[in-house]
Amino acid sequence: MIKYLFFVMAIAIVAVAITAFTPAQINDVKASVKRGEKVYTKVCLPCHMADGGGVPNMNPPLIQTSYVLGDKTKLIGIVLHGMNERVPIDGDYYSNNMAPHNDLTDQQIADVLTYVRNSFGNKASAVTPTEVKQARLKKQ
Numbered sequence: 421m422i423k424y425l426f427f428v429m430a431i432a433i434v435a436v437a438i439t440a441f442t443p444a445q446i447n448d449v450k451a452s453v454k455r456g457e458k459v460y461t462k463v464c465l466p467c468h469m470a471d472g473g474g475v476p477n478m479n480p481p482l483i484q485t486s487y488v489l490g491d492k493t494k495l496i497g498i499v500l501h502g503m504n505e506r507v508p509i510d511g512d513y514y515s516n517n518m519a520p521h522n523d524l525t526d527q528q529i530a531d532v533l534t535y536v537r538n539s540f541g542n543k544a545s546a547v548t549p550t551e552v553k554q555a556r557l558k559k560q
């Protein structure tokens with residue numbers, strides 16, 4: 421009987437936890453993706469294109485690259501500090517330079533990267549303004 425009660429209680433707690441937290445989090449990410457799309461269209465699209473495909477030999481694609489799906493601090497750093505390293509990006513080189521975009525707010529950078537990480541066939545966790553704030557404090 422006690423065991424049964426524990427079982428019912430455990431189910432109740434899980435049910436409450438799911439209804440209380442999950443939808444809000446999903447809505448947060450959805451809202452962030454929506455805001456991020458606007459930032460992307462204004463700031464990133466001219467180089468990385470509407471479909472994230474980039475421009476061959478000039479601007480790299482944002483589709484399943486190790487940067488987009490990889491370490492978030494490094495990814496935030498690219499938006500903050502730009503990129504002109506001439507390193508191969510998943511095997512290819514690109515001739516254009518990416519300027520720093522540190523004039524964007526923490527929220528805008530979080531939103532645009534959450535959008536990029538969940539568009540163009542990408543699926544990765546959201547980026548939060550707190551993570552951007554922490555990345556700003558790091559020296560590149």
Ligand code: HEC
Binds near residue numbers: 465485509
């Ligand atoms: C002026 C054109 C330009 C703009 C605007 C631009 N980028 Fe870039 N981006 C580049 C180029 C060129 C590189 C590669 C530079 C290199 O090879 O050193 C790059 C590299 C990257 C990379 C790492 C490589 C990869 O393909 O995964 C990411 C991620 C990225 N950009 C995201 C963004 C985001 C997000 C924005 C908007 C906030 C943005 N870029 C705006 C040109 C641009």
